[in-house]
Amino acid sequence: MSARPRLGLSTSQLTQDLSHEVNGVPRRYAEAVRLAGGLPLLLPNLPELAADYAAQVDAVVLTGGPDLHPRHYGQSPRRGLGEVDEQRDAFETALYRAARALGRPVLGICRGMQTLNVLEGGTLHQHLPDVPGFWADHAQVAQPPGLGHEVCLRPGSLLGRAHGAAAWVNSYHHQAVDAVAPGLTVTATAPDGVIEGLEGDGLLGVQWHPEMLLSRYPEALAPFRVFLEEMVGVRRG
Ligand SMILES: [Mn+2]
Numbered sequence: 001m002s003a004r005p006r007l008g009l010s011t012s013q014l015t016q017d018l019s020h021e022v023n024g025v026p027r028r029y030a031e032a033v034r035l036a037g038g039l040p041l042l043l044p045n046l047p048e049l050a051a052d053y054a055a056q057v058d059a060v061v062l063t064g065g066p067d068l069h070p071r072h073y074g075q076s077p078r079r080g081l082g083e084v085d086e087q088r089d090a091f092e093t094a095l096y097r098a099a100r101a102l103g104r105p106v107l108g109i110c111r112g113m114q115t116l117n118v119l120e121g122g123t124l125h126q127h128l129p130d131v132p133g134f135w136a137d138h139a140q141v142a143q144p145p146g147l148g149h150e151v152c153l154r155p156g157s158l159l160g161r162a163h164g165a166a167a168w169v170n171s172y173h174h175q176a177v178d179a180v181a182p183g184l185t186v187t188a189t190a191p192d193g194v195i196e197g198l199e200g201d202g203l204l205g206v207q208w209h210p211e212m213l214l215s216r217y218p219e220a221l222a223p224f225r226v227f228l229e230e231m232v233g234v235r236r237g
Pocket residue numbers: 137138149170171172173190194196207
């Protein structure tokens with residue numbers, strides 16, 4: 001029997017064409033989980049099975065994707081809101097609630113961090129370029145995928161212990177956490193103050209995509225590694 005903790009990854013709906021719906025995630029998520037010592041398992045978008053999925057895995061990873069519908073944090077859609085996927089919102093809400101009810105830790109990547117903040121009672125900026133005061137480039141276009149902006153990390157936090165005082169990360173988001181949910185602590189911020197990392201009891205979120213950096217920057221695995229080691233519990237050796 002594998003000693004690897006089983007991590008259930010929420011999947012994207014890769015097309016809205018009803019005759020060709022595909023659930024999947026970029027392969028790099030699975031590779032990152034493997035490198036960090038976990039067993040990646042992809043969870044098809046079936047809200048009715050959320051509780052069964054949560055019972056079968058040791059932790060959940062909420063992956064990147066389109067915008068959450070703002071009604072989940074009590075707002076009307078504003079100009080600049082991007083694509084939304086209500087089916088995915090419903091699935092991840094059910095999966096998150098079921099996982100938390102069983103005490104399963106949750107790692108949120110990009111949209112996933114925004115999701116855990118909203119489901120814990122926080123809000124989002126719907127379109128960063130329309131929010132005065134934020135000036136950093138959070139929607140980098142440079143190829144191949146490389147470093148975007150720096151983040152400042154909170155001393156003593158999981159991310160701070162993993163990365164030190166600061167780290168360069170990538171940035172592919174036009175939304176960001178606004179009001180931080182009760183129980184969550186900001187543990188990473190961009191130079192313009194945008195919230196880039198959140199931690200809580202059994203909860204870790206990063207606004208960047210560590211899995212996309214791994215081929216060139218192995219140290220980028222840190223959020224996956226500390227999640228597995230300190231929140232899920234990886235048996236070494
Ligand atoms: Mn950013």
